[in-house]
Amino acid sequence: MSDLFSLLSVGSNAMAAQNSGISIATNNVANANTEGYSRQRLGDVSSGQPVRIQDNLLSGQIQTAAGSLAMSQAFAEALSALEGGVAGGGATIDEQIGALFSKVGQAAAAPTDSASRDAVVAAARALVGGIQRRAAEVSEARKAADTRIRDNATQATALAKQLAAANTAVAKSGDPAALDQRDKIAKHLGELVGGKARIDHDGQMRFVLDGGAVLVDGTHPATLAATTDPATGVARVEVVNGAARRDVTAAIGGGKIGADLKFRDQNVAQAATKLDQVAFDITTSLNAVHTANAGLDGVSGRPMFTPQTQVAGAASSIAVDPALAADSKLLALAAPGTGAGNNAGALALFSVATQKVASGGTSTLGDAALDIVSSVAVAGSNAKGDVTRDGLVSDNLAGLRDSLSGVDTQEELTNLARFEHASTAMAKFVSTIDGMLGSLIDNL
């Protein structure tokens, strides 16, 4: 009889286990399309606790790849916008430079003709307007990147807190759902800041940025603060942990924040510097010729553009000389001491088009202007390639994860049927043993 009682216990436990299996299979099917869900299996039969089917190494690789892909996409998007700013919406600066020299060439044949002179001044004003517009676009791109850095730093701080809370939940229960949630938060955080999430021996996740700064230490989150650097006027990113502050602006090399930092501090800065240099070179090279020649009134020494004393800020401050802008008769197309019909000044201006007067005497004005767009275009083209590459890597890792941890509904339905049959069989077993016990007790 004691054996019958133990059989009853076995049957009852087995039934409970099969019911756990049914519950787990049902839960798997219910979460088949839940982002980040790892399928579960019945672990210890006696306890009926589910086991999460996943691989920490693979999860780490996925988180790293997510950071790379997010960075590539954000970088490509930012470069596309900058490309539009320096090359879209009308004639490019090199085209406007070409148009100016073309009008000068035409005026060389008719230096006393007011229409030809007006056309040169109009072309100069168009060039100035174009340079100023592109400078404003580059400045806007810088501000937009800065805003995104600040916004994403705020989001990263919030996610760091969520990750710390997830670590607390995992420490309390070890629930697979909590573990999935923690992995998902780590992936999203990686998309913002790059870095790496590692699971230590105590089962707690630590999130470390490139360069070694710890953003989340188990249940203790730090703050990712974007504050204005007084020296540059743009955001610098710091990890703040109590009284300790660590500047990670140069260290963050992944995620959306990494993309925007690289974009702002390298690509935008380079475009702005080159734009200023071109504006300065246009002003100084054409002024040098213009001041040496005379207008229709025979007076020389006048500039074509308002003189500039430094490269920094030249693009936003370039301007046609106000007196010339108001009166094209002042356009210096004649050599000094000759009559108004002389066109030596026009020929000298026209020849500047093919002289290497830009970028320290290494290129023509047109080529220097082309280099601004070309640099952005090459970076943009490379970025598109990086997006494709990182997308393939992410997709491949997603496939591996799905193969290991993904829910196959057909498989789960099969498991469900198996557990149901086993549960039904155990129920009959228990019923049979119960019947036997009942008979024995009745016969006592």
Added chain:
Amino acid sequence: MRITGNRMIDLASASTTKNQATVGTVSAQLTSGMRVTTPSDDPTAWLAAQRTKMRQALSQGSGAAVTTSRERLEVSDNSLASMGDIVSQIRTLAVQGASDTYNANNRAGLGAEVQGLFQAALDNANAQGNDGEFLFGGSASTTPPFDAAGVYHGDANVRSVPSNASLTTAVTISGASLTAAQGVDVMPLLSRIATALSNNDMPTLLAALPDLDTAVKQISLARSQGGAAMNALDQTTAARTVLEQDMTAAISRYVEVDSVAAASDLAKASQSLEVSRAVSSHIISVLAPST
């Protein structure tokens, strides 16, 4: 490798999306006719196209200068031709007036006629272009180069224009070529003959006759210089026309779409899209739970 149903659907969906994007891209290229719509589509081709456009702009500037100058040279040549005819007529009348068969009254009549021809020659010497610039004044081209007496007040400056990016060509004829610097002062000579005839001044008239031959040669020389300049400009125009056509073709090759190749790409991409859609439908139907 374990493949879940969701993975199969994701793979089919990604393939369809990729093929749709390809169809979209090729369709946009065919519609716009452009292969390179933004610099990053093909930075090398874009850069090459833009450099060619810069050379084209400079060439067009030179071209406009050459066209304007060619038109002015024609006007100048016509004026010189008229002056040549006038000087020849005056020479005929002067020879007549120098004849012993003419008396003072006859010579006075010839003088009036020569005076009228002198005025016509003066008008031609002070010819202007469409913009009002005086064609024979050298660089002093905003005021009439020859005064009422035919004295030249311009300079010897000859204007050159860029015939291409690196060369210039002389395109004006200075009125100095009609002065004593090149032979005789042609206009005052004509005025002197008119006065001599009117005043029956035979010594002055006879002394001027040889100078008329020189004047004819001076005008002829000026015309030939103008003609040579026009020929030079015509040659540069012909060369530049070919060059600009080559540039336009080059730009087209760099950034425009090859319609035939693109149409073929569109057909292939469309076919791939149809296949991926069919595969997606099939996978979804296979994975649908049976009722």
